[in-house]
Amino acid sequence: MSRQTSGGWVRVIGTGPGPERWMTPETSAILATATDLVGYAPYVARCPERAGQIRHASDNRVELDRANHALDLAGEGRRVAVVSGGDPGVFAMASAVMEALATGPVERRALDVTVHPGVSAMQAAAARLGAPLGGDFCAINLSDNLKPWAVVEKRLIAAAEAEFVIALYNPASKARPKQIFDAFAILRRVKRPETVVALARAVGRPDERVTLSTLAEADLTLVDMATCVVVGNSDTRLIDRGPEREPWVWSPRYVEG
Amino acid sequence: MSRQTSGGWVRVIGTGPGPERWMTPETSAILATATDLVGYAPYVARCPERAGQIRHASDNRVELDRANHALDLAGEGRRVAVVSGGDPGVFAMASAVMEALATGPVERRALDVTVHPGVSAMQAAAARLGAPLGGDFCAINLSDNLKPWAVVEKRLIAAAEAEFVIALYNPASKARPKQIFDAFAILRRVKRPETVVALARAVGRPDERVTLSTLAEADLTLVDMATCVVVGNSDTRLIDRGPEREPWVWSPRYVEG
Numbered sequence: 001m002s003r004q005t006s007g008g009w010v011r012v013i014g015t016g017p018g019p020e021r022w023m024t025p026e027t028s029a030i031l032a033t034a035t036d037l038v039g040y041a042p043y044v045a046r047c048p049e050r051a052g053q054i055r056h057a058s059d060n061r062v063e064l065d066r067a068n069h070a071l072d073l074a075g076e077g078r079r080v081a082v083v084s085g086g087d088p089g090v091f092a093m094a095s096a097v098m099e100a101l102a103t104g105p106v107e108r109r110a111l112d113v114t115v116h117p118g119v120s121a122m123q124a125a126a127a128r129l130g131a132p133l134g135g136d137f138c139a140i141n142l143s144d145n146l147k148p149w150a151v152v153e154k155r156l157i158a159a160a161e162a163e164f165v166i167a168l169y170n171p172a173s174k175a176r177p178k179q180i181f182d183a184f185a186i187l188r189r190v191k192r193p194e195t196v197v198a199l200a201r202a203v204g205r206p207d208e209r210v211t212l213s214t215l216a217e218a219d220l221t222l223v224d225m226a227t228c229v230v231v232g233n234s235d236t237r238l239i240d241r242g243p244e245r246e247p248w249v250w251s252p253r254y255v256e257g
Numbered sequence: 258m259s260r261q262t263s264g265g266w267v268r269v270i271g272t273g274p275g276p277e278r279w280m281t282p283e284t285s286a287i288l289a290t291a292t293d294l295v296g297y298a299p300y301v302a303r304c305p306e307r308a309g310q311i312r313h314a315s316d317n318r319v320e321l322d323r324a325n326h327a328l329d330l331a332g333e334g335r336r337v338a339v340v341s342g343g344d345p346g347v348f349a350m351a352s353a354v355m356e357a358l359a360t361g362p363v364e365r366r367a368l369d370v371t372v373h374p375g376v377s378a379m380q381a382a383a384a385r386l387g388a389p390l391g392g393d394f395c396a397i398n399l400s401d402n403l404k405p406w407a408v409v410e411k412r413l414i415a416a417a418e419a420e421f422v423i424a425l426y427n428p429a430s431k432a433r434p435k436q437i438f439d440a441f442a443i444l445r446r447v448k449r450p451e452t453v454v455a456l457a458r459a460v461g462r463p464d465e466r467v468t469l470s471t472l473a474e475a476d477l478t479l480v481d482m483a484t485c486v487v488v489g490n491s492d493t494r495l496i497d498r499g500p501e502r503e504p505w506v507w508s509p510r511y512v513e514g
Binding site for chain 1: 269273274277278279280281282283286320344345346347348351352353354355356358359366367371372373374375376377380381383384385387388389390391392393394395396397398403404405408411412414415416418419420421494496497498499505507508509510511512514
């Protein structure tokens with residue numbers, strides 16, 4: 001059997017950070033034609049219900065198993081959407097699917113696999129806040145499940161010293177409550193205490209909670225798995241909008257010479 | 258006259274990298290209700306035509322003028338969409354609108370202004386390529402119109418040494434043909450010559466052209482304003498798919514300890 005004529009496919013997609021208004025039409029169209037959805041349960045739950053569509057919802061931290069499962073299903077002729085939240089290319093399933101293709105049976109590389117962009121959590125957070133990513137920025141995954149903490153530490157210091165705005169993903173979980181405290185301890189050694197910090201939790205969803213603070217004073221007990229933490233650079237500032245509305249967060253486009 | 262009761266607003270939006278399949282429903286809805294579109298001419302041209310809607314298309318590099326114009330129109334009761342390509346929060350108009358609010362008349366801060374996320378060029382490039390942004394990554398604007406080149410140089414070195422995957426925006430233009438050559442000269446001092454490089458031009462548009470190469474061998478004369486240049490880290494690799502299809506670009510999620 002030629003796998004290419006089986007009609008099966010894998011589409012690696014992201015729902016965006018939550019509401020359907022941030023899901024691209026391309027992603028919606030894929031969800032409408034997939035026979036199978038594969039993904040972490042909370043992301044699969046965000047997809048509209050469709051009669052006859054099979055949902056393979058799995059636990060967290062089994063990304064490679066999930067990717068292999070999706071490729072196997074496609075090899076059997078199924079049309080499989082691999083569902084991430086946000087953008088599948090940003091700390092999500094695209095890399096796991098590539099890992100499955102790179103490390104699995106070579107013949108699977110003939111499968112019809114494509115990746116499709118989406119809106120990532122830092123972008124929803126940025127829009128909600130104003131323009132915190134207005135200059136050069138970086139995104140760092142604080143989980144040390146897949147890399148040594150020394151790598152995270154090195155990247156935090158480099159990003160702070162070179163004045164990138166920093167978006168921190170997966171800053172804390174029940175199994176890893178400590179990393180965000182360690183990361184802030186590192187950043188506080190390099191950056192000024194008054195550096196603008198935003199804790200942007202579940203932006204766009206009913207349980208959204210945005211907290212503006214500073215590097216010195218941020219209450220890190222508020223940080224959980226649904227939080228994107230944005231740490232400004234030296235030029236990031238607040239724009240006051242009076243007592244009734246929270247200030248905008250603005251990182252200028254320019255850097256003074 | 259209370260500006261808040263004038264009914265005017267500013268919505269800072271991005272069309273995504275090109276095709277409508279990457280434009281969020283939220284952005285489409287805003288474009289459908291705006292009375293005025295303000296933006297760089299090629300981005301305004303991407304928006305669907307609507308009878309009665311006024312298009313204020315402007316030249317490049319007048320972002321602050323454009324932002325002030327949009328705020329003035331909203332103060333007169335107009336419903337103004339400020340249109341960027343990609344995501345307005347990533348090297349686009351959100352920061353310029355914040356700058357106009359921060360530096361202009363304080364009463365304008367009472368205007369109804371919101372920012373809305375979109376898909377940025379590096380995300381479309383990443384999806385097209387596979388998963389090049391699979392680990393920690395940064396985005397650097399190579400234009401030195403608004404910052405000294407020394408800042409760009411410092412950030413390139415920091416990103417290379419700390420093993421971020423690097424997405425370079427605005428890598429070259431007719432007025433700035435030299436920056437991408439200078440940037441690669443810097444990166445070549447720090448990174449291995451075989452580092453994976455992708456020149457992802459106009460991804461998703463009819464004039465798309467994607468070129469895979471290495472840090473040593475990339476043909477930088479192919480790079481223009483519509484190109485997003487992705488420079489891998491030491492772990493970024495190609496996944497061969499046979500002679501008929503170009504390889505995937507994969508940055509692993511993990512870093513070996």
